[in-house]
Amino acid sequence: MNGFRKPALAAAAVALAIGGTLAVSSASAAPQAPTGSTATTTAWAKVSAAGALLGGSGVTGVSHFGNGRYNITTTANLGECALLGTVNTNGGSDPGPGSSSVLVGxxxxxxxxxxxxxxxxxxSxxxxxxxPFSITIVC
Known part of the structure; x- marks a missing residue:
């Protein structure tokens, strides 16, 4: 027998000899490494209502082609990425009333x-x- 099993067997014998119970676990207290990959921000953009790119990373172009309609070209392969968007005021320059919404696809x-x-x-x-809006691409 190896040295690890002898103390465990001795503890079991003492517990049983005094009428106690023995709980046995094979779980380890050692931390486990996460599986899979970690998501990171792949690209982001802050865009004016007129379609001007005010800031960003991983974005190669913005096209404003209709009322409330924009295309954004990125350097990323969007594959299984999360696409997040929000309408914002860009420093208070958007006086729009009430609520607003954004769709990202x-x-x-x-x-x-x-x-x-x-x-x-x-x-209308x-x-x-x-x-004005901001988008974030997380892959």
Missing amino acids: KVSSNTLFIRTATPSSAG AAVDSDR
Whole structure:
């Protein structure tokens, strides 16, 4: 027998001799390394309501092609990435009323479609409206 088993057997014999019970576990207290890969921010962009790229990383272009409609081209393969977007004020320059929303979707392996709207406003702006926004791509 090796040295590790002798103390365990001795403890079991003492516990049984005094009428106790013995709990046995094969679990280790050693920390386990995480499995899989860690997600990182692959690209991000801050875009004005007019479609100007105000800041970003991993973005090669922004196209504003309709009321509240934008395409963003990235250097990343979007594959199984998380696409996050939010409408923002870009320093208070957006006086839009009430709530606003953003839709982010994949057009191709490296292009996103963004649609901004102001659902609480009246008239045609209730569906699509040019709004400043930010996007983050996490892979």
